[in-house]
Amino acid sequence: MKKVLITGGGGYIGSHVAKLFLEKGISVVVLDNFSRGYRQPINILSKIGSIESEEIDLLDPEGIKRVFAKHDIGSVLHFAGLCSVHESVEKPEMYQKNNVEGTRNLLNAMLGADVQNIVFSSTSAVYGETEVLPVIEDQETNPMNPYGLSKRNAEKVIQEYGEKYGFRFVIFRYFNVCGAASDGMIGDSKKPSQHLMQNAVRGAMGIEQFSYTCSKVNTPDGTPIRDYIDVEDLAQAHYLGYGYLQNGGKSDIFNLGNGTGYSVQEIVSEVQRVFGMHIEKKQAEPRMGEHAAMYADASKARHILGFRNNKSLSDSIRSLQKWYAGHPKGYKE
């Protein structure tokens, strides 16, 4: 069976998707420049199956081509990217270059190697702020920050290659990702983590003080409402998307989420409930580029791909507890 190339496989989501593919008996090649991700999960995952790592930057077109020449790759799952809204507001050009040019370089290498299936990690940030909730895939895109714009532009490049060269793609637009591997094997180790639930769990475990970074917005409790998806549910969705393309499915865009928003305050309350304690929090500088509420209608992914949300918020919180208990400081690098 041909190998699957996972770009960004040293990162949070890519490593969890790699784990699932290895458990399914599929050989994985990770392409990552390790600017934000780690080599350690790849070493850990090598206990499950065949996983090889290529330290290449997506801004190095020749390097990407070498990866395709070396490995017999059948499909690509594309996670590599920069993904901090806050940072993108400060460095918009860097986001455009990394996320859009990097995607184009990848597609050109795929074209040269005659690999035409790609599953792409996009984001709900492409929609921007909308009054119509839950958001559906046909809704107009209107990114409100350079991160969202870079991901929408990357989607457009993929769509262009679909039209020009017959590439088939699944684009997943998703929301806030939470949780860790339920066996505690791998987890989130961002430098620094931007994820609310991860940070609240670390606060509850006394690993570091929980910093409250949300801005005051117009919602019932004044904190932003977002859709949350567990990283293992997300990995399943990517496996379904991959299978859909393998079976000749037509190119399409799917939202992933649980269809219900939770406010920041509700997430913190759920972490407190699971741990049976109050979490001390420190008010930090509010993030830039935030809007009030965003959650998705994921019924298209349910009907066409058979996607299901199997994990509850408390499942995600408990998986993080297990991960941080074994790795309080995350990965060692």
Ligand SMILES: NC(=O)c1ccc[n+]([C@@H]2O[C@H](COP(=O)([O-])OP(=O)(O)OC[C@H]3O[C@@H](n4cnc5c(N)ncnc54)[C@H](O)[C@@H]3O)[C@@H](O)[C@H]2O)c1
């Ligand atoms: N985490 C979320 O909540 C979330 C939500 C929606 C969409 N996404 C998307 O999912 C993808 C993965 O997110 P994540 O949370 O795992 O992020 P992450 O930062 O943990 O992983 C991204 C990986 O990409 C690598 N990378 C970045 N630029 C690269 C380049 N030029 N060349 C090679 N490798 C490069 C990094 O080193 C890192 O390992 C991103 O594309 C992001 O836009 C994430």
